[in-house]
Amino acid sequence: MYHSKITGLGFYVPDNVVTNDDLSKVIDTNDEWIQERTGIQERRHIIPGQDTTTSMGVKAAKIAIERAGIDKNDIDFIVFATLSPDYYFPGPGVLVQRDLGIGTVGALDVRNQCSGFIYALSVADQYIKSGMYKNVLVIGSEVHSAGLDMTTRGRGVSVIFGDGAGAAIVSREEDLTKGILSTHLHSEGVHAEELIVKAPGMCGRWVTDILKDNDPDDETYFPYMNGQFVFKNAVVRFAEVINEGLEANNLQVSDIDMLIPHQANLRISQFIQKKFGLNDDQVYNNIMKYGNTTAASVPIALTEAWELGKIKSGDTVVLAAFGSGFTWASAIIKW
Template sequence: MAYRSRFVGFGSFLPKNIVSNEELSRRVDTSDEWIRERTGIRQRHIVSDGENCTSMAVHAARQAMEYAGLTVDDIDAVIVATCTPDQIFPTTAVKVQKELGMKKGFAFDVSSACAGFVFGLSVADNFIRNGQAKNVILIGSEVYSRILDWSDRRTCVLFGDGAGAVVLSAEQTNEDVGVLGVYLHTDGQYSDILYVDGVPSQTADQCFLKMQGQEVFRHAVTKLSEVVDEALQAHQLGHKDIDWLVPHQANLRIIKGMGKKLNLPAERVIVTVDRHANTSAASIPLALNEAVRDGRIKQGDLIVIEALGGGLSWGSSLVRL
């Protein structure tokens, strides 16, 4: 029997500070109607003093471990997907390991922008399949408010802060369950359409996200469709086999477009972008946590996960919960 990675724990953290579209419209030349029409976003969470990438990740990780019924002594690895760390090194994962009181195993970060959780999932799954880890905490934690130009209405309205976490555990089985596969791509020729013009840190005040929105949108629709079909074909599955789409929460138009391409009714597509905005690598685990805890996603369901971010980097995964 082979080792499979099973999702056994889910957690999240969102800052209490909520910024509505109306509040943003008092800072920049925009409006609630303009933002909703183009993105589907109506609010976002923004960190307050004392909150950062590490603290949010720790809260989410503790929730996920509690859900899984595990303690830090059971955890072999901590992987944090982030492109907004609190410092260059030690990595956020190392700081999370310390705060959790974890004395064994290893910890490191993965940086693939909005695709970070999918890339991190591939790494965690390989550790488990190869027998190098039994229980892995995978966290997406982002503080995009730190790298936004709050005078640029094209970008500042799109993003929010937050963290989501899952616990992946090894199970020896021949059944078609757990993480069935992860499919990754990058294409560096598009690195100039979505990037940050410097190195983000808590002290950098001239380091901003830059984006050619129309170009990113165009590539997202095409590339995400292709990588989801790639995953389905690899497992001889079709659109009719999908129970849930859990997409990266970047833009409601992209999410709806993917749902239509997969022939999924709207109620089978998990949407949180309206309340969370784009939380980059945190968006998929935040959405998973919500949908599992409220009972929509159940054990045995086939889930499609997909994301695209700067790089360009994109990927998908099939998960049988």
């Protein structure tokens, strides 16, 4: 019987900083409007030709591998979470295997949007607990900027999202009091269309149709979000899945040393912080700097919190996410 533990962390964001004032030059919006609704001050967008979903994931992975103190060839398996792959297919997992020059290990792609990294972490955890693998590379990476409606029509969504990547090495741990104690995964597909990109899809708008029609008013290939509905569901599901993880491990809210929530909206994080009575030192948020980076947000925030010394050996760390699907998830970790 084994536990798994995170032995290395890394993240990468593009150099291109896009402030709220920058967006106001192309969208009818302003800094006050964006900050009031989301808490975001700036985000990163790739410069086309310099970064991709895969290349950012590789850069984050290299940092995580070095910090884990292993060789790339010690990696037994790759799990890559994203909603914005380089290609329609194949997914980026195999591209990471190629670009890192790792042997012919398995590579799995996870499509669970904002919950993607925790779902991927859970997959790695189960593989290691079963004894099948010893070191699993888990990546969350997103390029949103290439698929946003950067007009006033799309401002409710386009101001929120940013680009970036985070990575973790998950390794075998024989001390059962340490590492990933449990993960908890849920979905509610009845609300799938409340946060969605419909096209291109095999039962929706096909690429050939979009190209043929060349309709500037076709919004099916831009993200749609029912913001108020998503917010109301998010605050409920965040609380439920955090409590589920605590109860499964006989822990109390007072045992939480660090909560890393998915960086969806600062208002959601603040609501959850207040609901659980956590102080500012127990919750880490960086959406102000990076926006919502979907599957990358949890590993970016986790890495940054660790780099800043906010996570120490022996701490109880809680990861939680909610997003499109709807899907939501949590992980309880003894650092």
